[in-house]
Amino acid sequence: MENKNKFDLRETLSYFAFEVPVKLYRSIIRHGYPDSEKNKSLLIFTNFFLHILPVKVRKHTVKVRYSYCMGGITLLLFIILTITGGLLMFYYVPSTEKAYQNMKDLEFAVSFGVFLRNMHRWGAHGMVATVFLHMCRVFYTGAYKPPREFNWVIGVILLVSTLFLSFTGYLLPWDQLAFWAITVGATIASYAPMGDLQRFVLLGGNTVDQGALIRFYVAHVFLLPLVTTLLIGVHLWRVRKDGGMSGPPL
Amino acid sequence: MENTENKKNNSEEELKLSRRNLFAIAGWGGLLTSMAASVGAALRFMFPNVLYEPSPIVKLGKTSDYAEGSITFNESERMFIFRDSTGFKVISAICTHLRCTVNWSEINNRFECPCHGSVFSTDGKVISGPAPKPLEWLHVKASPDKRLVVNKNKVVDKNYSLIV
Numbered sequence: 224m225e226n227k228n229k230f231d232l233r234e235t236l237s238y239f240a241f242e243v244p245v246k247l248y249r250s251i252i253r254h255g256y257p258d259s260e261k262n263k264s265l266l267i268f269t270n271f272f273l274h275i276l277p278v279k280v281r282k283h284t285v286k287v288r289y290s291y292c293m294g295g296i297t298l299l300l301f302i303i304l305t306i307t308g309g310l311l312m313f314y315y316v317p318s319t320e321k322a323y324q325n326m327k328d329l330e331f332a333v334s335f336g337v338f339l340r341n342m343h344r345w346g347a348h349g350m351v352a353t354v355f356l357h358m359c360r361v362f363y364t365g366a367y368k369p370p371r372e373f374n375w376v377i378g379v380i381l382l383v384s385t386l387f388l389s390f391t392g393y394l395l396p397w398d399q400l401a402f403w404a405i406t407v408g409a410t411i412a413s414y415a416p417m418g419d420l421q422r423f424v425l426l427g428g429n430t431v432d433q434g435a436l437i438r439f440y441v442a443h444v445f446l447l448p449l450v451t452t453l454l455i456g457v458h459l460w461r462v463r464k465d466g467g468m469s470g471p472p473l
Numbered sequence: 474m475e476n477t478e479n480k481k482n483n484s485e486e487e488l489k490l491s492r493r494n495l496f497a498i499a500g501w502g503g504l505l506t507s508m509a510a511s512v513g514a515a516l517r518f519m520f521p522n523v524l525y526e527p528s529p530i531v532k533l534g535k536t537s538d539y540a541e542g543s544i545t546f547n548e549s550e551r552m553f554i555f556r557d558s559t560g561f562k563v564i565s566a567i568c569t570h571l572r573c574t575v576n577w578s579e580i581n582n583r584f585e586c587p588c589h590g591s592v593f594s595t596d597g598k599v600i601s602g603p604a605p606k607p608l609e610w611l612h613v614k615a616s617p618d619k620r621l622v623v624n625k626n627k628v629v630d631k632n633y634s635l636i637v
Binding site: 403406407410411423424427428429430432433434 | 519520521524525526527570571572573588
């Protein structure tokens with residue numbers, strides 16, 4: 224009995240070297256080695272980052288030429304845009320006096336700034352393209368048909384929010400292209416019913432000035448990404464709930 | 474007889490508002506009302522009451538600076554100043570289509586919009602292009618120190634002229 228209360232170096236070392244890591248590993252990974260059907264399934268749906276993926280898919284789903292992975296590429300671009308955009312925010316101030324200079328600094332004075340800015344820029348152009356191509360694929364494979372019709376509606380909202388993200392990002396460099404694009408874009412809004420009111424609330428005033436810049440900035444870095452992230456979650460969840468990727472009848 | 478009496482009793486019971494239902498209605502009603510009020514307040518919040526925009530009334534150069542028969546383009550204020558033998562007329566350079574700035578074409582003697590190709594005559598009328606309305610003639614007057622004062626929000630008839 225006396226012996227047990229005594230400090231045993233070997234026992235303590237083996238405890239920290241073997242038992243603690245195993246306990247830690249077991250607290251995170253809660254399934255056995257994936258050599259059985261059950262553990263293979265558990266591997267996917269006990270992992271937060273993998274659980275949106277189906278445990279099993281139909282054969283045609285993994286063929287690249289069925290979907291060209293347009294939705295997946297769109298998601299990848301959205302993630303790239305979120306990361307690069309977040310980094311650009313460290314150097315960009317949404318002020319009419321500083322914005323253009325900050326943008327130029329990113330291009331000429333900040334290490335890898337031009338790389339990040341161009342990744343953000345081309346990623347944005349790419350995302351608009353892949354969203355449209357994804358929509359075409361869904362249309363041509365008839366994937367909008369029941370039970371997937373509601374997911375098409377969510378997809379349309381995601382298309383619109385992608386376009387709004389593009390439009391709001393357009394103003395941020397505060398150069399001539401940006402200024403006139405938003406002047407024209409906001410006036411297009413004024414042709415809609417209650418258009419002058421829409422233009423006023425979009426620009427936060429009557430002119431494309433500081434009020435408009437901060438509104439477009441907040442929409443670009445907060446409101447629209449929030450809505451888009453939420454809807455992407457619902458969109459992917461619905462794909463799973465509607466029986467995975469569409470395909471020929473079983 | 475018995476059946477009808479039962480029915481009567483049932484309908485009376487349905488009409489009776491239980492304590493549980495009253496609290497449920499009050500709870501949901503309160504929650505939804507406060508949510509609607511919050512949304513309404515957030516929407517109203519988006520419409521600013523005070524604007525720090527430049528004044529629509531702008532002071533330009535001295536009347537004597539403009540040569541007779543000249544057409545002067547003021548880029549920052551986006552307007553053309555016509556000086557004829559009798560006085561001044563000011564026309565807005567903002568295209569009525571999508572608010573681009575129109576150019577004065579010396580060769581064609583007309584206004585041309587670089588964005589979507591709207592063309593306006595010297596008196597502002599639409600010759601061609603997507604513009605739905607003629608260019609606006611703006612109110613102009615002279616200040617005591619003999620300078621032009623234009624009100625961009627005050628549209629006048631195309632025959633309006635400041636006689637000097």
